[in-house]
Amino acid sequence: MNSSGRPVKIYDTTLRDGTQGEGISFSVTDKLLITQRLDAFGVDYIEGGFPGSNPRDIAYFNEARGLKLQHARLAAFGSTRRAGVKASEDAQLRTLLDSGMPVMTIVGKTWQLHVTEILRTTPEENLAMIEDSVAYLVAQGREVVYDAEHFFDGFKSDPDYAFRVLSAALRGGAGHVTLCDTNGGTMVDDFQRIVAQVVGEFGGDKVGLHCHNDSGLGVALSLAGITAGASMVQGTVNGYGERTGNTNLTTVLPNLFLKMGCTASCAGNLGELRELSLFFDELANLRPDTKAPYVGLSAFAHKGGLHANAAQKVKNSYEHIDPALVGNQTRVLVSDMAGRSSVAMKAKELGYALEEKSAEMKQLIEELKELEFRGYEFEAADASLKLLIAKALGVHRPFYVLEGYRVMIERHEGELFAEATVKVMVNGQPLHTVAECTGPVGALDKALRLALEGIYPELKEMELRDYKVRILESRSGANSRTRVLIESGDARAVWGTVGVSDNIVDASAEALTDAINFKLMLSRGGAK
Structure with missing residues (x-):
């Protein structure tokens, strides 16, 4: 199916599925800031978490009700009613409604293995649980997204039952049915074939995708599903998520918009993508992935002299897109592989005009290669x-010269101490200082600052x-x-x-x- 020009809905689940990733934790304030940032970026749906599951999410939904969002619709996440309980009497569904969110995303079982062995109920009761839950929430004026958990495993086991699950959700009034590759094990060809069958049966405007990256294919599967006719992609910023993570939106979005010609509300803000990625890493207290496609620091970095020279002459000779389209930029890396053009480009990037055939260039290249060696x-x-x-x-010329130093380390009564003595020369004036710290580098840094801050007070900012x-x-x-x-x-x-x-x-x-x-x-x- 031709994807060019087709509108796609973007559903962000960073605040729910993303926080299930190891080492990922956001405070209530973080979650509110993220919600506002995603809304400003143009995301269609923001899944906030499980209302009632923990004090943090309870506090978040209480605060989120007061946010004045410009575009995004907030979703609360939960599951279908319990077996043998009326939807109107189910405590979790009531908690979802109490969150006050306009969208309810509920997850239900598709794979009969989970129906009989995990839920310990019958396949028919599972279908009733899905339809009843969706219908009840829709009757309360909510938009409902139904996440079909383990859809692809369930489809491979029993395609007819997997279709009946989706039919039950749609009969109940679900706006979207999301096909979840919950275990992240489906291959691209199988995934695209199955999505195409679902689209052929129910229409692509109702079909969403939720992929995990256990096989390293989260992005590829999502793109294949859109090609097959699906119209909504769920994912997380920077690919945060359980185990090896979820579909990475910072990779999916530029591929959808720049390579496949799809449209979405956030397409016009793609130039903010790298900044968005860094914002999330900062709040998650993670160091950014320099090798991340599109948004990573190294995504458009050139080290080989031949590559750097070609990219300088014709940008797209070694760059698959203009980096500015995603808020990134070309970088030249200088190493012992660098030629004159690479060094000239790097010098220009750093604010200096260095002629390729100058004596300074020759001397600098020789020095660089010796230093790298x-x-x-x-x-x-x-x-x-x-x-x-x-x-x-x-x-x-240097603002000071470190003429000499001495560092001593002592362990005394179980405590570590490091003492550094430095001698520096500033404008012909010698200065001696001594400082203590736990470690030798800290002591050296402290001694240098003591010597220099009186003359250069701006060092207190560093x-x-x-x-x-x-x-x-x-x-x-x-x-x-x-x-x-x-x-x-x-x-x-x-x-x-x-x-x-x-x-x-x-x-x-x-x-x-x-x-x-x-x-x-x-x-x-x-x-x-």
Whole structure:
């Protein structure tokens, strides 16, 4: 089926299914912020959670009733009535209604294995539970989405019964029936064939998709289902979810809009996609996936000189879309594979004009390749690279020189102490300071700050955000060369610096020195 121009509904379940992922937890305030952000982005449905299941979701739905959303419809999630209980007397269905949400999403069984062995009821009673529950909620003025749990496993076991389940939900008045690949084990060809059969029977405007990524196919299955005629996709931002996660909306959406020609209410906001992804990771306290398609930091990064040169001449020669369409940008990574064009592009990206045939370029490339050979890596250390380029061009000299340092570590009565003594030179003036901290890097950082903050007070704004160590020559054991990457930041920017040495403290001192010099270069206009 041709998908071009077809409207698709986007259903976000990050606040419910996404929070079932390991390490994912949102406060009530987080959930309200996410709801407003998804609404502003143009998502059609936002599933808020299980009302009544825990104090956090109860508080969320109480607060969510007061939100003035511009587009999205909020959904409360629950299950069908219990066996042998009238829908009007079922406590969970009453809790769903009490949430005050305009949409009720209820899950029910499709696979007879679950009907007889998990619910311990009959196939006919299961169908009645589905139809009665949907009809009751619709009669209360709610839009109902029916999630057919384990639909594909159930279909493979008994296609007729799987169709009867969907028929029961539609007879009850469900606006959509969602085909759930709950175990995430269906292959693409089977999935597309089965969805096409459902669409042929019931019409695509009623059919939604809910896929898990257990086989690494969550996105592929969702796209295949849309191709087969389905009209709604459920998923989570950044693919959060139980086990290996759910369909990743930050990958599905650009594929739907840019590659398949589908339309949706959020299609016009695709340029905000990377920002949306980062917003979710920030609230979830997760480091962003740099390799994520479309929105990852490395999604449009070029390292090989040939690739970088070609991309500079013709953007789409090595980029499948314009990165700006999803709020991303082209990045050039400088390494020992870099040629003159790569370095020139990187210099331009960092704000410097460096001619490809200049003497400075030749010297810089030779220095870069020597440094990479010694173990330096600048892909995550743009600040160190920018300082290197500025020095090569003669437009920067260090704001201070670390002339020497000493670090001592002591364990006393079960407590660890580190003391650092530093000697720095600033404008010809020597300064000595001593500081203590738990660890050697912290003590060194503190001593440097004590020496410099009186002259450069803006350093009080700077903080060390992250610290990584890599052993470069594992066969050398404890004598291995070490690379240290430090991430620093202030209220306006974040930057990375690198140091390499046979001694971990010395490598740290080098990366710290670059971090401080870069902060001062930012605050004092670059060159000094």
